[in-house]
Amino acid sequence: MSGFDAIDSLLAGVGPEAELPSLQVRRELRERARLSKAQVARALGVSPSTVAGWESGRDPVGEVRAKYAYLLDGLAAKFTTGTDTATGTGAGTASGAGIDTGTGTDAAPAVPSVAGSAVRQAGAAAEVLASSAPAPGEGDEAEEVLAVPEPCVLCGYPAGTRVAGFAQHLDAADCQATVAAPPAQPATAPARPEAVPVGKPASRTPRTSARPSGRSQGLSRRAFQEPSGPADLISEAVKAALAEHHGDVEAATAMLLKRAIPDAMRLLDETRKGARYDVIAHPWIPDILKKRTSRGADEIWEARPKWTRHELPPGRHEVTALDINGAYLSALKTHLPLGQLEHSAGLPHDRRRAGVHLITPPVWEHEAVLPNPIGQRDEPGPLWVTEPTLRLLLRLSGPKYGLCAPPEIHESYTSGATENLLEKFRIALKDARDTAIAEGDEVTLEYVKAMYSKFVSTMGESNYNRELYRPDWMHIIRSQAFSNLWLKALKAHDEGLTVVRAMGTDELHVIGDWRGVFPEGRGVTEVKVKDTYTAGIDATEHTGTEGEEG
Known part of the structure; x- marks a missing residue:
């Protein structure tokens, strides 16, 4: 059977590409499912900015195109099923869900028969994403005023607003200011009974750890919340490089400099979580x-x-x-x-x-x-x-x-x-730079410098x-x-x-x-x-x- 699987893979590679609906429909399907770009990106193994590009004028190719088409087909089918169940009309089409797939027919976009697990994996991802979609009102740009402040997703200090499922400071200056504030006492410190008057309920005190805990506070967050914040991405990358090269500073630095561009993009995506602004990553250019x-x-x-x-x-x-x-x-x-x-x-x-x-x-x-x-x-x-x-x-x-x-x-x-727009990205790099200078960490210092300088120089017409x-x-x-x-x-x-x-x-x-x-x-x-x-x-x-x- 392994030989036939290999032949199926070859045939799939030379077959027709999966059909995709129009750009507007792609976004409508995702937004109707209450899915963020980060959720879709994680399921397909790409970055959120790549998903944004697919919704604004760029098409995926190869295996990821088949996965993306399968995801969109699955979302369209779910809306059709939901509409038919509510109206009692039985099986329907994507157009019956009120969405024009842009394929020129009433049927949902067709996906070629691709051998292997790639399409089945994308279908499973679609099921998980659809089941973990946030409730109405918690879309990419939704803002919610919190009755009780929660830790900011970037700095860990109390924030009074939740955006797209993330508690955060709406003003970058507020976020920067709170980072400089002294952290609260560790959660393991013994409670002081005299602080709570007898007969009076204790007020809920928001946790103010130095970094986000990474634990979800709802389905919309559990789907794509990372266990670490932006600053951790930099320190963890440096530690991993030094460990891989057994403490060889020159070899670790050379490795980090080669990874500076993709690592900067990953950091940018991390700092854009729950952002108030939707950015077009590949727009039309005069x-x-x-x-x-x-x-x-x-x-x-x-x-x-x-x-x-x-x-x-x-x-x-x-x-x-x-x-x-x-x-x-x-x-x-x-x-x-x-x-x-x-x-x-x-x-x-x-x-x-x-x-x-x-x-x-x-x-x-x-x-x-x-x-x-x-x-x-x-x-x-x-x-x-x-x-x-x-x-x-x-x-x-x-x-x-x-x-x-x-x-x-x-x-x-x-x-x-x-x-x-790039303020949280800048602050994460600045904080890592300041810490590296204070600790005499030249590896991190060179890594951070390469991240922001190469980020600027390669966002134009660059192959990197x-x-x-x-x-x-x-x-x-x-x-x-x-x-x-x-x-x-x-x-x-x-x-x-x-x-x-x-x-x-x-x-x-x-x-x-x-x-x-x-x-x-x-x-x-x-x-x-x-x-x-x-x-x-x-x-x-x-x-x-x-x-x-x-």
């Missing part, structure tokens, strides 16, 4: 965001600083080259478009949206002391810039600074946006990251890092320092007492010394030379 050649570039200008002051004040000066820590990590906090970019022309800037914009930049008249906010650009005329660059120019043209005229906006590709295709995000995050560096140069200038050079995302050269302006250290809000050197001409020496020549 031509301006597409590379003209395989090694070429698209039309987006990121405003990378590459500036050196033309003239220094008279005299010789000690210049300090400052290194800005975690530039790309800090830049993850930026306004990112959630959905597909939509075109507009002749409209003023809308701060509730984000994307890329065709602008005519203003004239910059402060090149002698500060770099141009759009970077060094030789060609005049309009150019496509990202959201951070436009917001920086608008800010500098406002009444607070008045450093330039406002830019002229011609066209835009934007979508509804939020600044906190197929889970997320957002070149608009890549340009926006990079530009945010450049904008952050430019604002540090402005702060130095306003505080009386002489700005000598600004390069890339993390290099700022200044003259003067910089420690009175920037805190020194390795944290993401601090700077460290990269180099010191002497520049300029001694005033007396210069004067003497002129006298001799005269």
